[in-house]
Amino acid sequence: MDILNALVTFLNFVFIPAAAYGAQLALGALGVTLIYGILRFSNFAHGDTMAFGTAITIIATWGLQSLGISLGPIPVALLALPIGIAGCALTVLATDRVVYRFYRRKKSDPIILVMASVGVMFIMNGLTRILIGVDEIRFADGARFVIDVRGFREWTGLQEGLALRTTQLITVVVAVLVVWALFRFLNKTKSGKAMRAYSDNEDLALLSGIDPERVVRLTWIIAAGLMTIAGVLYGLDKAFKPFNYFQILLPIFAAAIVGGLGSPIGAIAGGFIVAFSEVAITYPWKKVVEYLGFDTGNSLLQLMSTEYKFAVSFVILIIVLLFRPTGLFRGKSV
């Protein structure tokens, strides 16, 4: 029985939150890695663009809610998602046209593109603030729990409860669907193959008649979709606060680099590695260990306090940079 209690505590406080968070990070890191693979720069505006796409989705959600639309247990935000993606895609296509295309044509140093993305970050940040403000917004409606603590306890008779929030389940399901669709697109369709070819070897791709501007446009649209979905899932799961979206940039970059910049499968692995380490290192293990029959005394068995969760992504980043700079899945080097 105690082993089961330990297992339930572990699932409840470590596995489920980390899996949901990992799925969000993986989607974010996929966007970073795609942009890096095709456009060859680290997009510092990623977090703020996520916030922007989410802001549009939230406004659309409010609109749908005011029309009296409801999806029962599922948040209305999912219905508003296509509007958010479209708005975000149009915006990033416009920024590409106005900002990035110039440097791409000039074949500027990647670091100049990074700098330009800082300018875009400021503008996205300002737009989000003007659109929706800086306060915390909760926009998840529908059923709160799929499994709630009390029901689980009564059902199993265990001491420990298990909660599975609707948003967590939705996060994982949506992420799996998106990743499946993305990989299908990249591996099976002609456009997807063109993107991969362009990412592998630009000159060779040009030689075989691939239109670079089309590849770039496709990349931005897919990236906008990934960013908005990741942002909305993150906002549904926690709450929407624009500054948090700036801060999530670090774990997302860490995930993309751990997996190997430019490698989609690596981005997914990286997202889960970062999320699970973050949760495991900041969780006080006392309860789990006590259920397993060890006496822990006064210690909480918490390796680091939650405020330092960014330190975890940073340390993972440093370890990878030191020992395997191209990442686990051998992304682009240099």
Place this chain on the structure above:
Amino acid sequence: MATSRQAETSSRWRAPILVAVLVALFVLEGTTRNALFTGSWNTSLAILNMGLISAVMALGLNMQWGYAGLFNSGVVGFVALGGLAPVLISVAPVDGAFGAGGMRMIAALIVGFGTLALSAMTWQRSPRKWRVPAIIAVLIVGFAAYRWLFDPAVDAIEANQAAQFGNLGGLGLPVLLSWPVGALFAAAAAWGVGKVALGLRSDYLAIATLGIGEIIVAVLKNEEWLARGVKNVTSIPRPVPYEIALQQDPAFIERAQSWGIPVAEASGIWVKLCYAGLFGVVLLLLILLAELSLKSPWGRMMRSIRDNETAAEAMGKNVTGRHLQIFVIGCAVMGLAGAMMITHDGLMAPTQYNPLRYTFVIWVMVIVGGSGNNWGAALGGILIWFLWVKAESWGPQLIGLLTSPLPAGALKAHLLDSSPHMRFIAMGLILLLVLRFSPRGLVPEK
């Protein structure tokens, strides 16, 4: 950043013109009262003082980006770390804090950093087969010892006069001494980051510094034993007189009356002028040193490395070593600016360290001013700071003007409400426009 003869001839008057524009802006701010300016010398000088500090930050960043092409996106962290120095150096000691857990804390920090150093040594020295287990053993033992020392020390220090202090307290030394110490703090952190992230591709440094910036700010917010975290440390001593003291000083009252300015206003202006003098001296001294070093063989080597790393390496220059050097120096300057800022504010409030404001606005300063040119970075710092402050009041006025034809309603109210956020869009636009149309900045590199 290739130089051409034409660019050189056109740039000679740029710096003096920019100086003239800045002087005009500050004089207007000080003298005329209208929709754009406040007409108060106190406000004008307050902007100038923070502008001078921003100029020092921009100078530090310019050394890294302008001389060496290093992308540091953790400026906020190094500024914050420098700001720790006035708290630890100049604030009066807290009774009993050091006795409670000071020695234990020092031991904990020694063990902590010792563990890191030891694991680095283990990695280099031990035979290949044993590397991984050895390093893991060192880290586990070191971490356990560190926590065993650290946790009780924190509890003891935070329990000591918890309501009023609960921190380690300072040494009670003169506050000016804390400025170089702040530089040292930032330099030490920079050495650690640089050692790891330099020598890899350029955006890795950007991402690693982004992380270290977040972590330093998180440490300052959460480690209450160090500088009271979010409870803030006030009462940081000043290097200049207090307004209250001046207002009660008969000699000063007399002087103020002879100038025909109310005493309260005069005292504020006088204090701010003192600060401006102090900061101005530091800034000019730094520019002088930076200019001298840029003209020396070392400066030429730095620029040659920036312009062509491979060629410089072929000439036998240690590129990574030089990069580390300039990265540490630049961060030291940022730390110095951070210490100056906390001295000026008289308050250490870690919540103010927002990366947009303290990292990316500094970037805008350098790019707009002219990367690679010290005068450009410094003047760009003052100019952008002025615009950043004024954008807060100009934004709503601009929106008010633009929305005046709109009927009163929810949309107009919303636009007016959110108009202070216009400054972010303005900063982004300025950065993008300069980057696109004048990538060498207002005062280009010679």
